[in-house]
């Protein structure tokens with residue numbers, strides 16, 4: 001195993017992450033919410049930044065890029081080709097099925113439109129590590145800003161199809177608030193109740209609740225469970241199209 005991931009907090013509730021390949025010395029950061037914590041994390045480990053992987057164009061994911069690039073001018077910036085007009089300085093414009101390479105590591109690009117039109121996730125399939133940005137959160141999902149709800153549902157289903165053991169890194173520490181909402185949909189779901197208790201213990205000590213796994217989210221995240229009879233019943237939509245059930249759950253969260 002030559003792969004290691006280091007996650008760190010930026011701003012108030014954003015996560016930055018470094019993924020490092022000890023075989024080649026290559027290191028990528030996934031999004032740059034803030035340059036300072038990113039540069040500190042690199043310095044603490046003595047890692048040289050070789051690549052920057054961008055999930056989407058929102059400022060709280062890209063605003064630190066220029067400062068980090070000034071320190072590591074050779075770092076290559078990878079990001080969604082569909083949003084190249086909104087993300088300046090992309091060296092590699094990525095689309096569905098492309099591969100982003102970080103030394104000897106390689107991530108398959110999964111287009112996940114919904115939160116934004118161009119949003120992508122990075123799946124390091126050899127290591128079963130996925131960086132999902134603001135598409136999938138633990139016990140939640142991103143707000144749907146730029147597509148119909150059904151498009152976001154399709155994107156979430158692409159992530160849900162990854163192997164259950166996949167380690168899922170998210171763009172934000174939102175799990176505790178997400179859990180409060182999730183309990184309004186499935187108050188009797190034992191996996192959800194156990195996760196909410198675990199999250200309360202972690203947050204009381206200021207520990208992260210991320211990464212999570214695909215299997216854990218399939219068991220407890222109501223936004224991935226729109227096909228489940230208990231979620232459908234909770235919103236009075238038994239037998240309905242899962243995309244419509246998802247839309248109802250997402251609309252309720254927007255009002256929560």
Ligand SMILES: [Zn+2]
Pocket residue numbers: 056058061115134
């Ligand atoms: Zn965002």
